Every structure is written in structure tokens, then in C-alpha cells.
Amino acid sequence: MQKKTSFKIPQLKAKIHKNYALDKKTWLGVGGPAQYYIEPQDIEDVQLIFQNKGELPITILGAGSNILIRDGGIDGIVLHLGKTFKTYQVQKNKITAKAGISLIELAKIAAENNLTGFEFMSGIPGSLGGGLKMNAGAYGSDMAQIVTQITMIDTEGNIHKIDPRKADFFSYRHSQLPIGWIFVEATMQGNPKDKKIILEMMENLHQKRLQTQPQKVRTAGSTFKNPPNMPAWKLIDAAGLRGYSQNGAKMSEKHSNFMINEGKATASALEELGEFVRTTVANKTGQTLEWEIERIGKRK
């Protein structure tokens, strides 16, 4: 941990937790503690944290569904948009929501309001903020196709609003969020459609997931990005690694690009398995896989 032992922001509404366990905050269920952990109560709190962070680095944690926190934990501040960042408004064909809301919830809200375009979110267990950061997508759609305005806070605590369509902001599983900034809100636009048809579309996508992806396991979804001409799972299959496991970390039998914590894997066991898969795939197929899961924090 860094030398600074006390860190206070007098005007802050949120509590500052010290040495806070993060393993339960991620889908993979691994990782060491945060030096400081804060769930800001509102946008002003977020600004105060950025303005008063001093030398402490800030790490944003969403729903923890695309992240592997290393066993040595995270120095500095881990900031999580919690309960107070789940509010939303529906206006005509647009939904404006705070960045802590879940993507699954957003898909339901859109369906309730007879708006199509959000169905792809219905099986993605991330938050809106995480979805924007990764340009989350599925079955041919992604955030880039529906987001019309984004509100971000920069490293000094200033608020920025942009139209991401003008700024060429999104690409495959990537956004141009400047380093150290945070998404706090976004507006998404759908198109009118009957709720019954939308719910049927969502059910179809759900059935597809049930058939192709492992359920009720500790995973962070796709481990590697799909290279341009070939899905990552095909390369992993070609390398003979479907179902391969070591030290409690496993490539799923059902979807070979899903890495699973079988129960007692450490973060380093999971990361080592990923690196082993990358090396083996490169040796056997000549293709380089790039991590989709973000790995953060210190090794033990």
C-alpha cells in the first residue's frame, strides 16, 4: 500500500472505507483489497473525490463483470457508483440514466416503455458505465448504436457532455474515454415497438445464451476479444483447450472463450491460465489473442 495513511474529504457525503475487500465485488470472485473504497452519493461527491484525490490514483469499478482484480489489491481509491446512481428518466423515445444502473434493468425499462434497440443488453450483467467503457454489445448490436449523449467527469472534477456519434467515440469493445475520467450519465435512443414483440426478442436472445454459455458460474464473460476474421472460441478449440483447467481456473466446456473460477482459483491462477491459452493459441494457430477481461491491481 502507498504511504499515505489517512485520507479525508470533509464535505463528502459518502463514507471512505479503508482496506476494503473487493473479491465479492467482481464476478470472478478474486482479488485483494482496495486501499480506499468509496461509493459517491451524487455527482457532487464524484467531483469532490476527483478534486481532493491528491496523488492517489482512482480506479472505477462497475458491476465487476469484465474485470479481474489481482491478488495484491488496488492502491489508491476504488470508486463504485452504487445505489444512488441507478435512477433514470424516460422521455419520448429516449432513456437518460445514471451510470450505475444495470444494463439488464435498462433493457427491461425500454421494453416496459415500448422501445426497441435495447434488447441486446438483456443478458449483459454489467452497469451502464462499464457498458459505455467497453462499448458492450451482443448479437450484432452495441452501445454505440443507441447512445446519443454521455456525461463524463474529468480528472479535475469538471463535467463534460458529448454526443458520441459526432466524436467517433466508440469502436469494437472500446471507447475513447480519456484516461482517469468517469461516465456518470448517458442518454440512449430507441424506436417505438410493441412491448410484446420486444419481450419475445429478449426471450429469443436469452434462449441463445442458455444454449451457448455456462450459467451460474464465476466468470467474466468472453476472456479474449474476437480477432477480425475468426471468433476467439474457434481458435481456443483449434488449440485443444476447450475445458482445459489448471489450479482451479478453467476454460468452459460450454463456451471455450469463457474462463471460469471453479471455486478456489486465485487471480494469478486465472491470469496464468489466460496467458497459457494465449501462448498455446499463438503457437498452434499463429493468431494473437487480446484480453477482453481487464486485469487490474498488484500481484501478490
Ligand SMILES: Cc1cc2nc3c(=O)[nH]c(=O)nc-3n(C[C@H](O)[C@H](O)[C@H](O)COP(=O)(O)OP(=O)(O)OC[C@H]3O[C@@H](n4cnc5c(N)ncnc54)[C@H](O)[C@@H]3O)c2cc1C
Ligand atoms: C456471464 C457474462 C456474460 C457477458 N456477456 C457479455 C456480452 O454479451 N457482451 C459484452 O460486451 N460483454 C459481456 N460481458 C462482459 C461485461 O458484462 C461487460 O463488458 C460490461 O459492460 C462490463 O460492465 P461492468 O459494469 O461490470 O464493468 P466492470 O467489469 O466493473 O469494469 C469494466 C471497465 O469499465 C470501467 N468502468 C466501469 N464503470 C465505469 C464508469 N462509470 N465510468 C468509467 N469507466 C467505468 C472500469 O474501470 C473497467 O475499466 C459478460 C460478462 C459476464 C459475466
